[in-house]
Amino acid sequence: MELSSLVGASEIVGGALLFMGLVYRQIKTGARDAWREEAEAQTAKSDRLAADVAELIEEVRLFRVENEGLRGEVAALRIENSELREHIDVLINGRASE
Template sequence: MELPNLVGIAEIAGGTVVFLMLVYRQVKTGARDAWREEAEAQTAKADRLSLDVETLVREVRALRDENAGLRKEVAELRAENRELREHIDRLIGGNA
């Protein structure tokens, strides 16, 4: 091969190497940016879910407290109902 041909091939090979390096760098940078964006999106989603869980925990605690109060009220009403039935049975001469 003659020197001009080698120089031409070297220029093409050099240009190709530079082009491939730029493409690789762009792909690597793009992938890094994509992963960063995905990580940020997942972090934001996790933060929202954490707030949702905190809200649900507060609501469940409030419902449990309300339920406990209602259970107590029902127990009192049952006792009152039992007393009223016994009183009615005594009034009408039933066995009590």
């Protein structure tokens, strides 16, 4: 093999290696950037979900307070309903129901 052929081959191989190195670095940098972007997106999503969960917890707490109040109202209405039934029975039958 002649020296000029060897030099030409080394230039081709060297250029190819340099090109491959640049492509590898670009892929590595792109992958790193992609992973960083994905991590940031997941962090933002996690923050939104945490805020949603906190809001839902507060809504459930308010519903429980409201529900407790409604339970009291229902109990009072049941007593009133029972008293009204007894009164109606007295009016219809002339006596209290047994």
